Amino acid sequence: MRSDVVENRLRILDAATAVLAGDPNASMQEIADAAELNRGTLYRHFPSRERLVGAIHQAAVAKMRELYLSLPKTAPVLPSLIELVGPTVEVASRYRVLILAPIADPSRLVAEAQSVEVLAGAMRRAQVAGEIDQRISPIAAATTFGIQILAAATLIARGGVAPDDAIAQTRLVLHKALQAPTHDT
Numbered sequence: 001m002r003s004d005v006v007e008n009r010l011r012i013l014d015a016a017t018a019v020l021a022g023d024p025n026a027s028m029q030e031i032a033d034a035a036e037l038n039r040g041t042l043y044r045h046f047p048s049r050e051r052l053v054g055a056i057h058q059a060a061v062a063k064m065r066e067l068y069l070s071l072p073k074t075a076p077v078l079p080s081l082i083e084l085v086g087p088t089v090e091v092a093s094r095y096r097v098l099i100l101a102p103i104a105d106p107s108r109l110v111a112e113a114q115s116v117e118v119l120a121g122a123m124r125r126a127q128v129a130g131e132i133d134q135r136i137s138p139i140a141a142a143t144t145f146g147i148q149i150l151a152a153a154t155l156i157a158r159g160g161v162a163p164d165d166a167i168a169q170t171r172l173v174l175h176k177a178l179q180a181p182t183h184d185t
Contacts, residue, residue: 075129
């Protein structure tokens with residue numbers, strides 16, 4: 001693929017991600033303007049808004065998967081998982097248009113489920129090490145992590161909580177929710 005074609009696609013995705021994060025109802029023309037490209041170029045890459053949002057979703061899932069894969073393969077896992085809250089909230093905030101966008105293409109859920117399975121694997125490792133409560137299924141723990149990340153990104157987007165506070169509170173909630181019980185409890 002020609003480098004200008006690749007560059008234009010990346011410009012469109014970056015512009016669309018930023019524009020739609022600020023205004024989920026922004027027009028394709030507004031996205032083309034933000035990318036400093038004409039609307040024809042935008043439509044050659046993405047013939048519909050749905051295809052554009054699908055490509056943004058792919059980028060978001062790939063970034064989250066990359067973060068999940070960065071978790072340690074051996075114990076301790078929980079401290080790294082809690083530290084991962086900051087970067088994952090940043091990704092969720094960047095791609096917050098997806099929080100509001102309906103998923104019209106069910107195949108998008110497959111990539112998301114595969115990404116969550118990577119996180120569930122880290123949860124399993126933490127359970128084996130005695131760091132995470134073994135009464136919680138790894139997939140439920142991974143889903144809880146994801147839901148808390150989306151909640152933090154939503155609070156930040158609404159302006160209700162400063163990003164640093166949202167991240168700190170999310171870390172606390174997840175640590176308390178996932179941590180294995182001590183012999184005292």
